[in-house]
Amino acid sequence: MTWLTYTIDAIRGFITLGGPVVALLLVMSVLSLAVVLYKIIQFRRFGVGRRASLEAALMAYDRGDMHGLQLGMQRSRSHLSFVFSETLEADTADKTRLAERLAARVEDRLAQLETGFRPLDTIAQTAPLLGLFGTVLGMIEAFQNLQGAGTSVDPSLLAGGIWVALMTTAVGLAVSMPTALLLTWLESRVAGERVFADKALNMLLCPAEQAKEPIHAAA
Numbered sequence: 278m279t280w281l282t283y284t285i286d287a288i289r290g291f292i293t294l295g296g297p298v299v300a301l302l303l304v305m306s307v308l309s310l311a312v313v314l315y316k317i318i319q320f321r322r323f324g325v326g327r328r329a330s331l332e333a334a335l336m337a338y339d340r341g342d343m344h345g346l347q348l349g350m351q352r353s354r355s356h357l358s359f360v361f362s363e364t365l366e367a368d369t370a371d372k373t374r375l376a377e378r379l380a381a382r383v384e385d386r387l388a389q390l391e392t393g394f395r396p397l398d399t400i401a402q403t404a405p406l407l408g409l410f411g412t413v414l415g416m417i418e419a420f421q422n423l424q425g426a427g428t429s430v431d432p433s434l435l436a437g438g439i440w441v442a443l444m445t446t447a448v449g450l451a452v453s454m455p456t457a458l459l460l461t462w463l464e465s466r467v468a469g470e471r472v473f474a475d476k477a478l479n480m481l482l483c484p485a486e487q488a489k490e491p492i493h494a495a496a
Contacts, residue, residue: 298411298445302404306452309400312393313459323356325390325466328473331355335480356386357474364481372482383474390467394460401457408449415442 320326334349350361360379367375419439 296411296415296445298407298414299448302407302411302445302448302452305400305404305407309397309452309456309459312397313456313463316390316393316463320390320463320466323386323390324354325356325470327354328357328469331357331361331473331477334361335477339480357383357470357477360474360477361481364478376478376482379478383471383478387467387471387474390470391464394464397456397460397463401453401460404453404456405446405449408446408452411445411449412442415439415445418442 330349330353332349334346334353337343337345337349346361346365350358353361360383363379364375416439419442
């Protein structure tokens, strides 16, 4: 309880020192952390990045190895496994319509994974600007205090005002940089899923010669 009280008091003192800009930046940091944690949980539930079994299944299908295809599909925990099952179970007479339907479903699934990216991007871009805005306001206040001091200028008065003003820029950067890095990492994960889905659709709908005949054998 003492530790919690100390933390709350420290945060209050920090906000009092930095003003409303720092308070807003702290709220943005909490929001950013919450979104990132939600996306990590969602990616884990969808099996994002767990494509090894489907990669093996795809290579097996390309070789005409239906047993390897079935084994890879059974072991897969990826959310993209429906691409394999629906392609192999569907009537492939009209490949164009099948490809369009599956591509639309893949994009819908990837759009779910990209939910929350816009707020993270907004925080990453806005936080340093907000910190700079706080610095400008702090500098204005520091020079106003300096002007009000008249001829009895105390250098510590100006220095104190400047470092407090610069603190908002530091906080803004501290919020922005991790958010931008995490957003880039999340986007790269989704991009990898999109590339693999495109490859799987192309290989399943346009199989190699040895895989063309037994396309329904895995059903």
